[in-house]
Amino acid sequence: MLTLSLIGIGCGDPEHLTLAAVRAINAADLVLIPRKGDVKSDLAELRRTICAQVLRNDRTRIAEFVIPVREAYQEDYRKGVDEWHDALAATWSQEIAQHLGSEGRVALLIWGDPSLYDSSLRIARRLDPSPAIEVVPGITSIQALCAAHSLPLNDVGEPFLVTTGRRLCEGGWPHGTNTVVVMLDGGAAFQSLDPAGLHIWWGAYLGMREEITMSGALAEVGPIIVAARQRARGRHGWIMDSYILKRRS
Template sequence: MQELWLVGIGTGNPSHVTLEGVQALREADLILIPRKGTGKEDLAHLRHQILRDCGAAGKVVEFDMPQRDAALPYGQRVERWHDQIATIWAQTVKDAGRSGPVALLVWGDPGLYDSTLRIAGRLDPKPRLRVVPGITALQALTAAHAIPFNTVNGAVTVTTGRQLRDHGWPKGAETIVVMLDGECSFQMLDPEGLTIWWGAFLCMSDQILEAGALHEAGPRIIARRAEARERHGWIMDTYLLRRSVGQAGAY
């Protein structure tokens, strides 16, 4: 492929695709749609719906995402998985027999806790990259709860569930946003003085929100998250935690 366009599509609401994203999807010659396995068909269906809404005219081809090798250490597991995905992309494009721009619809924004850019870097020869930004889960979460992302002159730490489990609350942090947390890692924290704002399926018709003091809202989030995952077969969620004013300096 000579050109690869990574188009951010937001967090699940088709109306959140930007005008630039709509134009890119209309002009793409080939559009790749990942299939992520049984129970996650909604993720492919939503991408197809976005393409219909945008009036995309290019050829659409689905491909199966490989599974990570759970026997490998985490770092090696991810590296091998990315290599496999890049190989599948290249072969899928070759089999499609198209020479124009290739587009991938990226959930959220291609630059925030997403590996699409790193996978694209493995392609040989390297295509010309175009990145179309999308609405992130961070924006969708704070908008859904109608809260500011930061306090006055306050910093925000964006981290992962794995980092929170391994290292605890980031030193000196007042506000943290936690991404990619399938284990509700806030359970590992001392809840004293912590408020949480959580959301799943943000901006979608099935959106779920919870908020409150961590010691009260935490158990509700765990229960609602488990029920939603069981019902849908998948879940995308994130949360923001904030310490009461005056407490952040002690950590």
């Protein structure tokens, strides 16, 4: 039987790995490392570093593969995502067949946690042949962000909402909550909101050497964050950030 382990590895700090993650990496016959080209080579290098630090099983092989390019459909976002997931599943299946065959354990090291704003589980269920799927949870960017700011996410007795930058731009402030966590934001979507009464806790490259954090009243700190994002993207060629917004009455 073929088993696919989706292993949450945290946000960039090898010390974020759980003991369960270390065991799962060493139990694998094959570890697949995705590459997104030169722009995001840091992410592949961090996965290599993790393997070098924790892998003690001499029989475990490591193979790298290039992630298919995602087509952007302006009028049909879900179609673009769906076709991309099909292409990723085909690539995973091809790499597994080439390097492992139809039996054994293959591992993918997933940024953050496989179950929160990550599509690895959806992609895994499209593989042919279909493997048994094992999930090893990891520290999420939300946890890392709260820790970086020493911030409790929820207010006492109050809910919070996790959403994306795209949804925040399209729908504005969500009803029924005073706390919003924003992930997968490619363009500082908080600029679309009326900043009055809003406070922001922002972080980029969480858990990595390049980590940047800022917080304060959105009206004051928002423009500073926008400028910092632009500088960081120019310096590294990419940026991965998230933030928490709280509305005070």
